[in-house]
Amino acid sequence: MIETTETMTTRDGVELVATLWRPDVDGRFPVLLSRTPYGRAVEGPGFHLDVPRLVAAGYAVVLQDVRGTGASQGEFRFISGEAADGYDAVRWAATAPWSDGNVGMYGDSYLGITQLLAAQERPEGLRAIAPHVSPAGLYACVYQPGGVPNLNIILTVSAMVLALGELDRRISLGTATQEDKDRYVAAIGLPYQLGERLQELSERLPLSDQPLLADLVPFYAAWMSHPDPRDPLWRGGAVDHSRIEVPALVSTGWYDYFRDASIEHYERLRGESRLIVGPWTHFSHDRDICGRDYGDQASHEAVDWTGVHLDWFGHWLRGAPMRDRARVKIFVMGDDAWHEEDDWPIARARRVPYHLGFDGTLSTRPGAGGEAGFVSDPGDPVPTLGGAVMTFDAFGPLDQRPLDERGDVLRHLSEPLGARVEVSGEVELVARVSSTAPSTDVTAKLIDVHPDGRAELLTDGVARVEDLEPGEVREVTVRLGAIANAFRPGHRIRIDVAGSNFPRFGRNPEKGTTTLHGPSYVVLPTIP
Structure with missing residues (x-):
């Protein structure tokens, strides 16, 4: 060679x-x-x-x-x-x-x-x-539809990949020294305090205020300041x-x-x-x-x-x-x-609605009306635990039970399954919500609960609801994305609904109580 x-x-x-x-x-x-x-x-x-x-x-x-x-x-x-x-x-x-x-x-x-x-x-x-x-x-690298930042991804890539790459480039050109890189590496906590330091960076507000990145990744601040996809900043970057x-x-x-x-x-x-x-x-x-x-x-x-x-x-x-x-x-x-x-989406998949009961149940039987609420507080967001995140020690199908003590998550659980249920396709939550705040986020997770209690995260999503009037109930669709999972006999299907999943998604700055109204349901593409 x-x-x-x-x-x-x-x-x-x-x-x-x-x-x-x-x-x-x-x-x-x-x-x-x-x-x-x-x-x-x-x-x-x-x-x-x-x-x-x-x-x-x-x-x-x-x-x-x-x-x-x-x-x-x-x-x-x-x-x-x-x-x-x-x-x-x-x-x-x-x-x-x-x-x-x-x-x-x-x-x-x-x-x-x-x-x-x-x-x-x-x-x-x-x-x-x-x-x-x-x-x-x-x-789409930077934001979810509706302007919710993909904060974990874009901040980690900027701090860990783009900034370090730019420093290496400047060293090769003679415009920076190894000492400059060493200072930056120490500032972002490599290798042992990286997770803590990235968490601190993600908590800074406004999101564009990242002094560590201002010189090395100058476009980061512009990204965080322009959530509207129609802005000229985003032109030329779509396929x-x-x-x-x-x-x-x-x-x-x-x-x-x-x-x-x-x-x-x-x-x-x-x-x-x-x-x-x-x-x-x-x-x-x-x-x-x-x-x-x-x-x-x-x-x-x-x-x-x-x-x-x-x-x-x-x-x-x-x-x-x-x-x-x-x-x-x-x-x-x-x-x-x-x-x-033969293709995707799978043609034979049936889009089966599972209804969210306000007693914590999840069932294919249509539910009655009702409501349940949770507090959405940017000062105390629901922490990210696994999923499609850029971390080095806690990602993918993590057990969600460590979050079970939080009172700001609505959990909906099916009965133990009597037979295998394959869900292969795009999952979405259709929720009817109101809020005491003019803007709220709705996050959702699809979870496979094993007979031993392990609550394995499969996929998640977020939607932002804005310009809500007092007392207004609005229907919102939360895309949880595509998945292929066979829920085995004895397992349970679980849907969690909350107002944050941080730092996977950027926080909504508004604090308020969000109410989930019936009928609300999750659509699971089920393979017969």
Whole structure:
């Protein structure tokens, strides 16, 4: 395997630097291209395939620093500048002397959306893409629909990834020193007080007031100050699926914070695209997530993640027969097994309403009227416990029982199930609410309660209700997103409703009592 450093020039004269790995023989090869802001280490963030194996299979593999990061010139334009540069990079890779003119793109997270934005520009030579855990666009990285900040994600990424990357870049350019980086590392509590320090940062108000990030990640303050998706700040950062013509191997995990965005990519692309969803988080692809073991079929190693991509790109870049023709492969938790489906959403799924009883019950039988309330207090929010969050020790399917003593959570529990119930599809809560405050948030969780009492978090969501009049009862839909879980016999289905889930979601600044009115219900897509 030969490794070289390669440089290309964009249409506006900016030099972008890449590492090239290729077979140690003369010739031209199909190219697998990734574009990253996280550095060009062969095992770096967002780059989870086996490069020596790809090269041994006859590919040239290129990893490029995006504009304004690593060794590349220019100003970093987080997501919003990647379409044009992606087009130029594909054309450069397709016409390089070591290229046979066929280019595929792959990679995780930011490396995923750079593929989609390049593909919408339709560069000649691009044959297929494989975005994994990819966001929908710039605004969707930062906010939930309705302007609720994805605080845990965007603050952690800014403080832990973007800021450190910018410091490394400045050190390489001679505009910062190792001492500058050491001071920053100490300020954010690495390694032992990181969780505490990030919690302190998340509690600062207003959200835009982050002195530690002001110089290193200057666009963070602008993001937090512009929650309206129509603001010009967000232009250029969204994927136009209607312009993408190449097939996509889309993949994600049930505990990935870009899960629903990834699934939407597949749904809007269709055609020859494929979807894979495993029991993974954004950054963990092991069989075990925080003590929950999903079995020997669950990990990237078990499914041969590099082999999956070799099969995909071998077909689209080389014309080889594709061994795995499954259109949709999902890992159904509970069964802890892979299922193949014809499409997503699953056509045979029945959208079954489970009604929230105000005595704490959850049933398919329509409930009577009634009401129950909880206090929503930004000074004492319900703490995040697991789920699709960016932490390093408490994420995914965590037991929710430590929160059971809180009086500001409404819990609705089904009877023990007499038979297996598979819920595979998008879950949503339809709630009728009023509040003593003019604005309130409604958060919801879907939980699998085991016979031993373990309350395993499956998915969650939030909706913000604004401009409420006194006494007004308004219907709100809370999207909890997609899931595939088999509730086993003897298990119970539980829905928790509250006014916060912090710091996963930013707090509503209003304090008040929120009342949940009947009829309210959760819709579970059930597989007969």
